[in-house]
Amino acid sequence: MDSVTRQRISGARSVVVKIGSSALTELATGLDTGRLDALADAIETRMRAGSDVIVVSSGAIGAGIAPLGLKTRPQDLATKQAAASVGQLALAHAWNTSFARYDRTVGQVLLTAHDVSLRAHHANAQRTLDRLRSLGAVAIVNENDTVATNEIRFGDNDRLAALVAHLAGADALVLLSDVDGLYDGDPRKGDATLIPEVDGPEDLDGVIAGTGGALGTGGMASKLSAARLAADAGLPVLLAAAADADAALTDASVGTAFAPRAQRLSARKFWVRHAAEATGRLVLDDGAVHAVSTARRSLLSAGIVAVAGRFFGGDVVDLADQTGQVRARGVVAYDASEVGEMLGKSSSALPADLRRPVVHADDLVTL
Template structure:
């Protein structure tokens, strides 16, 4: 489906560093497991993009789906232990298939399994970044997936769409391709009746009235997760193309298919992006109205405006900032342990010991969540 060429699509077409996320439904089926013919066609499209001059990182779903058939399961498992068992079988098959497919072009594949902890912990985050950068500098293609064999429900990304957006930021990508079983974004579910196709999203106003659904039988994503991932990537200054995996050649070529999302002109600095999107919150700080106004004005948070503390955290952790109406308005890197902070509540800076006169959260470490 050809779209009118635009500045957004031109940026996607010319992007030098790109991340290509491929959904489970594009690689596997309940009946046959991993479909190597489809995987080969996707590898062909990636290879063509690389030969055109782009540096490509692949985020591949499908480990659990690839393990369903070999284990004799009739449907995607719902309990954690069986999911992990299926992933342990499927991950091996998936990595081998990608390696075999790219070997046709003389390319080496490196498998990178990441957990949510690799993004929430700053040091892990840097290690993952170094690994991906080194693989690329050595000429290998990084194929990334969530480490489903050890992830628990509490520490999962939730879907590989979010993982792909975080990886795109991690490697400094210029564009993110989300390829699955949908042709793009609609304002409703086209399978359930009339729905209008949305060819381009330049801002939040273009999403008014959009109703996004959840995932299918083989995946955990769905349009809601793709839309969330696209907005997350755009927040990082990364353009996004949401398209069908069946149109991978067109998507990675001219880019005139699917729905294009414009990158935000105000790209968040790396540290603030990490605080907003990647880091796990370790607790909450409750604010009064004056502190809410100060945070909204991008000023540092002082103890005088804090009325309560929830959870146990330590200096250097990321915490949520809660307004009087219980809404999370911002996140930030806290300077003090929760035990120390409870002794500082509502006190002016001059009334505190010299060791506690630093801002509770410096303005440089504060970021709104909206």
């Protein structure tokens, strides 16, 4: 396995490594420090070889289950947050203790979806990660489960890792869990074949992706989604087993390698598509849907048939067809009240200060 994609991963100067809950915790006993130490060893080896590494570590809720006497992963939000508050301390301490064997300092960075969706918070997180790396420290990133809600959470740390990789300007993303790669079926049921390379969407035809296990919220579906997200950012991705971390972080000779898309999205368009929260929705007629999703043209007021939500100029909104399917997202130029007065009107029928596109093509991405 020595593809161009694997060469890019093995030679990357800046790497984000995501580690799944199942690689660090057991339901009955909680955090497995032996496995965590082995992962820290592999990460330290990569850093000593000249790479910056940011760790996105799952496991806070899993590490808090056993100490609280819980028998299963909690389903209600309050208990999840309670488990995270206990487990986050244990997880941060374990990473700190493990890297201390190498005199390596660890910094904890807790993020919510809200932090990434707001440009100012986004920039602050970026500066923190950059400074930790410049000081030779290892940033241990996790979702701030103690304050995240079902409505605003990342959903899983695979997506968080892909967003952090973009945020930090990383060169590669490595996803480590309890699976050793992408298969064309469920390997637990037999008769499934490993897919070593994914160069484009056509390589995923017929692939069935499952959801998470007892300790995590991810699963193969979330890993595929994260790989596609990272590909939009121009990053190669390696999906491998945590038990194979040594090989994954040296020559990238294991697992499944995902090639990045040929043309990387601009930072602004990536933020609009993947990170920003949509605060409203515009419903478009068929002509406007074609203009924004196929012709990649700006959205004009004449093609808008309905507006929903409370938003202001500069916010991100979803652009939907009349069946309710979201076809694009973009940065709106006007407040919701102004757009409501512009519905279906041509630019020439509007006052001079309302004749700009409602969403300019440069601020618009298709989905």
